[in-house]
Amino acid sequence: MSTIAAYATIEPRADRDRYSITDLCAEFAVTPRALRFYEDEGLIAPERRGTARVYSHRDRARLAWILRGKRVGFSLGEIRRMIDLYDVGDGRRVQRAVTADRCRERIAALEAQKHDIDAAITELTDFVRLLDTDPLKD
Numbered sequence: 001m002s003t004i005a006a007y008a009t010i011e012p013r014a015d016r017d018r019y020s021i022t023d024l025c026a027e028f029a030v031t032p033r034a035l036r037f038y039e040d041e042g043l044i045a046p047e048r049r050g051t052a053r054v055y056s057h058r059d060r061a062r063l064a065w066i067l068r069g070k071r072v073g074f075s076l077g078e079i080r081r082m083i084d085l086y087d088v089g090d091g092r093r094v095q096r097a098v099t100a101d102r103c104r105e106r107i108a109a110l111e112a113q114k115h116d117i118d119a120a121i122t123e124l125t126d127f128v129r130l131l132d133t134d135p136l137k138d
Helices: 003-008 021-028 032-040 057-071 076-088 093-132
Strands: 047-049 052-056
Touching (some): 021 032, 021 052, 032 057, 052 057, 076 093
16 A cells, blocks of 8 residues: 555544654654644644643644645645645535545646656657767767
8 A cells, every 4th residue: 555545544543542743753754843834834733731732633634634745746735725625514525526636637747747757768868879879989
């Protein structure tokens, strides 16, 4: 299963319902600075207990969405729009539909980039072949 698929259906952990910054950093291989940045951006909203941040399952699930979205090239604004749809209250139907549409758009963009990259590789390979066979080479 890909990393993206693993984050797609992040389930609550049976052993806990609250997480420390250390817990989430270890689980998702992110830095505390990254978590604080996502908090500053309003993407996650941990509780405060004194100076400690306490993350809920919701924060953990949102973090999974953020990391998945970043991994495939979505901007933080796009990620925010998709994860904020979770709170619409429709059983996530709109969130799933919008996210699927955005993913299809991203797939199309990546396919176009892949085509461009393949064409550039072919062009460069042909050019190197030409240079390697040039009689003036020696």
